[in-house]
Amino acid sequence: MADTITKAEIINPENLVYKKTSMMTNNVLSYCPGCGHGTAHRIIMEVIDEMGLQAKTIGVAPVGCSVLAYDFMNIDMQQAAHGRAPALATAIKRLHPEKTVFTYQGDGDLAAIGTAETIHAANRGENFTIFFINNGIYGMTGGQMAPTTLEGMKSSTTPYGREWQRMGHPLKMTELIAQLPGTYYVTRQAVHTPVSVRKAKKAVRTAIELQQQNKGLTFVEIVSNCNSGWKMTPVQANQWMVDNMFPFYPLGDIKVDGELVKK
Amino acid sequence: MGKELKLMKGNEAFAEAAIRAGVDGYFGYPITPQSEVMEYLTAEKPHERTGMIVLQAESEVASINMLYGGAACGKKVMTSSSSPGISLMQEGISYMAGAELPCVLLNVVRGGPGLGTIQPSQADYFQSTKGGGHGDYHTIVLAPSSVQEMYDYVELGYELAFKYRTPVMVQSDGAIGQMMEKVQTGDQKIRLTEEEIIRNCPWATTGKTPNRERNIITSLNLDSLVQEKHNIKLQKKYREIEAVEVRFEKIQCDDAEFLFVAYGTSARICLKSIQILRAKGIKVGLFRPITLYPFPKEPLYKMVKNVKGILSVEMSAGQMIEDIKLAVECKVPVYHFGRMGGIIPSPTEVADFLEHQFIKG
Numbered sequence: 001m002a003d004t005i006t007k008a009e010i011i012n013p014e015n016l017v018y019k020k021t022s023m024m025t026n027n028v029l030s031y032c033p034g035c036g037h038g039t040a041h042r043i044i045m046e047v048i049d050e051m052g053l054q055a056k057t058i059g060v061a062p063v064g065c066s067v068l069a070y071d072f073m074n075i076d077m078q079q080a081a082h083g084r085a086p087a088l089a090t091a092i093k094r095l096h097p098e099k100t101v102f103t104y105q106g107d108g109d110l111a112a113i114g115t116a117e118t119i120h121a122a123n124r125g126e127n128f129t130i131f132f133i134n135n136g137i138y139g140m141t142g143g144q145m146a147p148t149t150l151e152g153m154k155s156s157t158t159p160y161g162r163e164w165q166r167m168g169h170p171l172k173m174t175e176l177i178a179q180l181p182g183t184y185y186v187t188r189q190a191v192h193t194p195v196s197v198r199k200a201k202k203a204v205r206t207a208i209e210l211q212q213q214n215k216g217l218t219f220v221e222i223v224s225n226c227n228s229g230w231k232m233t234p235v236q237a238n239q240w241m242v243d244n245m246f247p248f249y250p251l252g253d254i255k256v257d258g259e260l261v262k263k
Numbered sequence: 264m265g266k267e268l269k270l271m272k273g274n275e276a277f278a279e280a281a282i283r284a285g286v287d288g289y290f291g292y293p294i295t296p297q298s299e300v301m302e303y304l305t306a307e308k309p310h311e312r313t314g315m316i317v318l319q320a321e322s323e324v325a326s327i328n329m330l331y332g333g334a335a336c337g338k339k340v341m342t343s344s345s346s347p348g349i350s351l352m353q354e355g356i357s358y359m360a361g362a363e364l365p366c367v368l369l370n371v372v373r374g375g376p377g378l379g380t381i382q383p384s385q386a387d388y389f390q391s392t393k394g395g396g397h398g399d400y401h402t403i404v405l406a407p408s409s410v411q412e413m414y415d416y417v418e419l420g421y422e423l424a425f426k427y428r429t430p431v432m433v434q435s436d437g438a439i440g441q442m443m444e445k446v447q448t449g450d451q452k453i454r455l456t457e458e459e460i461i462r463n464c465p466w467a468t469t470g471k472t473p474n475r476e477r478n479i480i481t482s483l484n485l486d487s488l489v490q491e492k493h494n495i496k497l498q499k500k501y502r503e504i505e506a507v508e509v510r511f512e513k514i515q516c517d518d519a520e521f522l523f524v525a526y527g528t529s530a531r532i533c534l535k536s537i538q539i540l541r542a543k544g545i546k547v548g549l550f551r552p553i554t555l556y557p558f559p560k561e562p563l564y565k566m567v568k569n570v571k572g573i574l575s576v577e578m579s580a581g582q583m584i585e586d587i588k589l590a591v592e593c594k595v596p597v598y599h600f601g602r603m604g605g606i607i608p609s610p611t612e613v614a615d616f617l618e619h620q621f622i623k624g
């Protein structure tokens with residue numbers, strides 16, 4: 001046993017490989033274990049930390065599982081009505097052009113009730129960043145169909161699976177947003193593996209940096225899981241996401257430097 | 264810019280007052296009969312005059328939520344609309360009341376329900392004075408009855424909105440919004456600096472600096488006990504507003520045996536009706552509520568011992584009459600006279616009703 005390192009040795013500063021960013025509070029996350037929201041919060045806050053933007057950042061979280069984001073993100077925040085975060089962010093950024101402003105929205109919030117606010121903020125080319133967490137379902141209210149719910153996917157309001165004939169098609173908001181001349185950087189990422197987390201964080205940083213250059217709206221979708229809503233274990237949910245969500249919502253940049261990426 | 268005497272429409276006076284009051288941002292959506300507010304503002308280039316921002320939103324839902332975002336930063340924000348648009352804003356107004364955010368809203372009321380008509384009405388009294396949106400809350404409601412008051416209540420509105428951290432509604436109607444009168448403007452106020460806002464509004468989301476805790480603007484409390492506490496705090500604020508912010512005007516009331524109670528356009532009509540009736544020897548006066556919420560209950564109650572009856576005149580089916588009856592505790596008869604659907608009653612019509620239906624009827 002002599003060569004095992006002790007706890008005291010582990011917490012030596014030179015052994016430190018990872019530390020929670022001080023831009024996350026010490027409050028216990030309200031998310032289900034395995035949910036992608038926590039990781040998405042963390043990478044955004046790490047970027048704010050690394051860029052030294054705490055005093056300049058105002059975040060907006062509307063209604064959804066992340067309604068309590070302000071309990072976890074260690075910055076000034078506003079809680080918005082369901083779907084309306086881009087309207088708040090528009091005014092905040094117009095009145096405070098020097099601030100870093102972002103919204104953090106679910107797919108029900110952004111692609112259903114808040115479609116108009118999202119599209120018009122994008123079309124006006126507002127200089128803030130939208131983080132769009134797409135888990136294909138309404139998590140907070142208990143797993144109902146979202147606009148993003150895949151065909152055939154079960155939810156509490158599509159108990160036999162979504163049929164487009166009666167329930168419409170899944171909506172690719174990110175591709176739609178990318179068509180608008182007001183958007184400058186549009187990308188789709190995920191946070192289910194260390195590699196994807198690193199890539200997603202890079203995208204978050206790019207978005208925030210571009211926001212500082214006043215290039216127009218920057219938009220980062222994070223395809224995420226909702227193991228509770230999907231009625232799966234976290235591991236199953238991640239696999240299901242890879243097998244089913246990614247083929248329909250392929251990861252990668254959709255618009256870079258104001259130009260659509262040619263596939 | 265110094266004081267000026269100008270001939271203006273009510274809607275334009277409101278817009279000019281906004282620029283001169285040092286408003287930071289106006290967010291609106293066109294609707295008759297108030298579109299002149301945004302038209303005037305865009306023509307005046309307030310971004311050059313004061314740095315004020317004017318943005319045409321995609322809907323009233325968006326504009327009220329833009330107000331939320333701006334107000335939460337401690338900025339002076341404003342919108343204007345007319346009845347259908349104000350209905351759309353109700354969720355946002357409730358959120359702002361819940362999150363205790365100051366703003367000034369103008370409702371240039373038109374006839375309803377539904378798309379109704381574009382002609383003047385006062386049928387939004389219930390909506391504006393009783394809460395309008397969901398939850399237990401009030402907005403302060405100021406009722407101008409002249410173009411000058413359209414101008415003056417902008418400044419007063421912000422004073423009250425920031426004093427109490429609450430939305431303030433200026434409730435006008437299509438007639439006052441559209442008519443032209445002379446207006447004495449005030450001096451140009453300079454918009455507040457970031458430092459002044461941080462000093463005046465320590466609660467605002469201006470970016471978390473090391474010297475203070477985070478500022479969070481929310482109306483959410485999942486713990487019911489905390490939410491009840493928040494409600495109790497709000498109710499305390501409303502009781503204080505009711506105690507100190509009541510505003511009203513009494514005209515020819517000293518010898519009056521009958522009383523008109525009316526606000527806005529109806530109050531102006533009643534002034535003419537009083538002339539007609541007094542010429543016939545009928546002693547009538549006007550009690551004009553200026554704050555519709557808080558309703559001037561006590562001042563009105565104090566007057567009942569001297570009068571034989573009260574006629575509420577409102578361009579509605581009879582909404583304010585409920586507050587009048589509560590105020591006078593049924594000590595004197597209270598009746599309503601009104602026209603609906605955008606009809607403005609004539610002074611003779613009102614005088615005839617008082618003389619023939621009310622006194623003799």
Ligand SMILES: Cc1ncc(C[n+]2csc(CCOP(=O)(O)OP(=O)(O)O)c2C)c(N)n1
Nearest residue numbers: 063064065082106107108109137138139140
């Ligand atoms: C006006 C309004 N309608 C409905 C709701 C109820 N509601 C709360 S969260 C939510 C859906 C959230 O889903 P999503 O945006 O996908 O976020 P998630 O919870 O999945 O992260 C709904 C419908 C509400 N709060 N307000």
Ligand code: SF4
Nearest residue numbers: 031032035065139226
């Ligand atoms: S319900 Fe779904 S989205 Fe919400 S916290 Fe749980 S797993 Fe995450």
